[in-house]
Amino acid sequence: MLRYILGRIVQMVVTLWVIATITFLMMKAIPGDPFSSDKKLPEEVLHNLRAYYHLDEPVSVQYLVYMKDLLTFDLGFSIKDQTRTVNDIIADGFPVSAQLGAQALVVAIIAGVILGAVAALRQNRLTDYAAMVMAVLGISIPSFVLAPLLQKYLGVEWELLPVARWEGFTSTIMPTITLAALPLATITRLMRASMVEVLTQDYIRTARAKGLPPGRVILRHTLRNSILPVVTILGPISVGVLTGSFVIENIFSMPGIGRYFVDSISNRDYPMIMGITLFYSALLIFVNFLVDLAYGWIDPRIQITKKGER
């Protein structure tokens, strides 16, 4: 087990290093630098700025400087917002993004598992069809279509919820719904499919035959066995929630990292783009690692250490 974890950690570090290197090289491959568009600046100032950010040195030196800073978790200064470091901005924005993401994940997992389970128990009946129609819609409607719809009806027409901005819990409801829609639909479908399969297993019949109350059969025997596919996609789902948050935070004017990321892209603020990409990648890689460890805990039959392939 320890060997497996160590191996995975080495692999995670290598992946991060590859991401950092690729990102760095791509940033350097673009002609011009962040200051070439600011024509107002005098030549000396530009020169000093470039020297300050090591932009006047060869790429190899810049790479080493960046990697050295990375080892101490220093992501450098934002070029457009020069009073703050990228670390500051991430520290400011992350709580907002994390709260939205966590709320969306919790809603998606709980509602998705329940909906999927109910659909499977009422297979081929009206409830099942209703749940499945919802799931297909959830997968087909992109968040940036759903968000304006919600804003229009819940926000503008019926005035139930604030249209945008970060003002207390009520303002997080709409972004949470939009973020949760896709993972909710995915989980519902997966849960239904695996539950339908588990319900036909012999051990369920045994449990029923020995007279267990239906609630107990479902909770103890069916749910636990059919939840595994849901766990396996928690990794990809968190990725989806994270990337979804770029758009959602923009539409709802939330002060999260996603919005800074989109801003930094249009400003070509390279330290910011790199910093946030690395931060997100590290987060996602870590989440995937946790998910892999969770398999073994949920289903003791799976021995992650012995598996040749994921």
Add this chain to the structure above:
Amino acid sequence: MEPATDQTRFLPSVRSRTELEKISRPHTTYWQDVWRRLRKNILAMTGLVLILLIALMSIFGPMISPYDYSDQNLKDGINLEPSGEHWFGTDDLGRDVFVRVCEGGRISLTIGLMAALIDLLIGVIYGGIAGYRGGRTDEVMMRIVDILWGLPYLLTVILLMVVMPPGLGTIILALTVTGWLNMARLVRGQVLQLKEQEFVLAARTLGAGTKRILFKHLIPNAMGPIIIMLTLTVPSAIFAEAFLSFLGLGVQAPIASWGTMINDSLITILSGEWWRLFFPSLFLCITMLAFNALGDGLRDALDPKMRK
């Protein structure tokens, strides 16, 4: 005593050799079987029909319309409501929304299909070689895939779009840089499973080379899962393009894309020109819905486990 049994009941049946050899039913190939099952699936067929309709509309819409996607008709004012003249109305620059939706359809479908085809090409070759060779080759090739697998898909695409010159080719390239990994993993898994089977041994005994075994025996047998993966790649590529265009990283103005059109019309939530947001959103959703429905249907039709 019992009455004598009626002897005529127990006559031996007369069966000739030729009759025995006759095939009672017409032979159905695997693919005919799949098509028969798919045809019964109403949802999947609706999806297929919708895809065809949207494709036809995207191809012929701009041809029959008197407007061009970048034409500005400002003499009657801007933001015109849908009418006989402009079926889906016009936008804030006086451009016809119907033609722009068709144009967006062309771009979405092109990107979806191209991305899926390139993924298929790279994924099948890479995964096929890794799976068939096995051993060291497989180990090294799959380690590379594992590392690239760690790259978050949309983040990579966004990064590529930031550094590369804008354009349709760039989007397709960005989508396929990590998009083929899924296909490669799938094909490798299938090939690993299939290559131990007897028909491969038979083919090798008959002197077939690696290339022949791979492309004539292994890949055709893995076609089912590959096709499912393909139909599900298309909507995710279409979504990614709309997502990028929405962020302002996709196709550049004045070219229309559903994503850019939705982004440009977000302000209409407050001002009330519903048609500008409604039509591109509707077509994007229908397209995603249709491909997802078709993919689900194909999964049911191709999966032998679902056979009843």
